[in-house]
Amino acid sequence: MLKLRSSPASPFGRKVKISAAALGLSERIEVVATDTSAPGDPIRILNPLGKIPALELEDGTTLFDSRVIVDYLDFLAGGGKLVPVEAPGRFQELRAQALADGLCDAALLQVYETRLRDADKRSERWLELQAGKVERALKSLESQPPANLSRIGAIATACALGYLDLRFDGAWRSDHPSLVAWLEDFRAATPAFEATAPH
């Protein structure tokens, strides 16, 4: 059994869970609740960076981060399923994943600004810098969302949008109608998206 250390709200953990479902591997993975803010949580031993998701393999190795875990799961499933082996498809998917992951990083940094700092240490300048990254990424996705709904670019994008819904009240929706429609298509095609929704 593989052990996935994650938490329900993590967009990167959700990406791994949806990937596992798409690859038919969910039954081989036990999800272990993890609190990265607890100094005693084993995550800091398993992953020195103290981040989730992390995947414990049967040989004792722990893989991280989410991209490496997705690459591993795709390998277990025979390879080339979520990330094509050949160009140009391979690099379209990897680029789309990188854009979505970067959007998540910028959104997470805004959330951390409240969660991991005292109130008088919050910086509007920093928040605006991160919000600009999210805004430009959304604009780019609005004009060109990931075309193939069953690959990693789409999965990562859906998880990024789901995180904006969770933490920013879905404010992105009003200005990005094509992307809203795209996400509905993804949701309809991907039962694991709803099944992994944070509450």
Next chain:
Amino acid sequence: MLKLRSSPASPFGRKVKISAAALGLSERIEVVATDTSAPGDPIRILNPLGKIPALELEDGTTLFDSRVIVDYLDFLAGGGKLVPVEAPGRFQELRAQALADGLCDAALLQVYETRLRDADKRSERWLELQAGKVERALKSLESQPPANLSRIGAIATACALGYLDLRFDGAWRSDHPSLVAWLEDFRAATPAFEATAPH
């Protein structure tokens, strides 16, 4: 000609440059100086996240981030050179790259704390959180540095340590003698490391 948008101090840009050299591709890449802090710099159009490195391909596509670029360069060189195709080597290298990249991210967040915030908005709590990630990653690398000096895990690790030398006065060196020796071995084996050193 491929165009690499980067800056001399970027550890992720350095990783790409050393990778290109290791793969014999340096002659095909023109490096274009990029200032991510200038709102008018084309980087925000090429990469909505506004981050370097980014690689402009001949067909007009721009690839990011550094991991995707390295994957592309390895593909151009025939594949499986910096990142093996098969397990377990593949996942050893990808995990080592993720650890080194995460170390860099945590170091960069400490640098940004000074560079991108006003003085009264700096948080000791945040800085300690990031420093803890760097410290645990160094401890892990001290006991087990990347074994194969010509692959991506080693390249990424050397660039992370080079960034600590540049921005934190090499303070990591006193407590990590095995890692210091490892970096000397890497330097001796990798002419591009010295050639890409930031001044």
